[in-house]
Amino acid sequence: MLVAGSSGSGKTALALALVEKFRGAGRFARLVSDDQVFLSVHYGRLLCHAPQAISGLAEVRGVGPVPVEHEAAAAVDLLVRLVPATEVERLPGQDSETILGCMINRLLLAEREISMATPAILARLGITLFA
Template sequence: MSASGPAAGRTNIHATAVLAGDRGILITGPSGAGKSTLAIALIGRLRAGGRFARLVADDQLFVSGHGGRLVCHAPPAISGLVEVFGLGPRELASEPAAVIDLVGRLVPAGAVARMQEEASEVIADCRVPRIDLPAGDVISAAQMLISWLRLPPFSGN
């Protein structure tokens, strides 16, 4: 791709991104860890509660830094598609880009600390807060993300 193409200045990473209200969440982890499943569950839970939630991109993202903020964009070839386990790619309402406020890193459940210390990760020269999420436990992982975002029931609203 040329330097003037749509991906100029961007890095392609293996991850899934969701926009939850005005907050961007980047979900990382190895293949098969449940990034897509977690994204679908999180979007469904937020929408069921009357909150805005959209997929940005599933499996591959273009990321770049802008003024110290991490921005991710959906590659055109997979924009609006999410992989449903056992069925393959399906269309899902999406946004073309998001500023990322949190990295949720899927790790083996036994590796998630009961009380996590503050952590961050540097992606595209941007430092972003990070929490570890239990791979294979969608309910707990979604609950952790909603709690971190301080959305109901964790907001006191």
């Protein structure tokens, strides 16, 4: 999953909350990159990886960069775009966006609303977590 949004929209907080939610339920999840990500296409799939200088770091607001378990790269199957709440439809249909020629499923969610974003993302992924 690729989380996009403006500065201060809650991208890192959401990503770290999702990783914690998955791990708490015994499922695999790791951060690939925080703050900046490089995108490329390989065999028609969108891939992401971190710049070497920030690989394995995530900025925790009020603390600064901290080491985190991470993956070197991952395929992107879902784009979560954090936007002002006024831009989010209450009952949206399936949506997608083209990135580097790859059609990616997209979910528009309200920025800085982690507690509301998490169940929407899990539902879009078809995942039920009980942890």
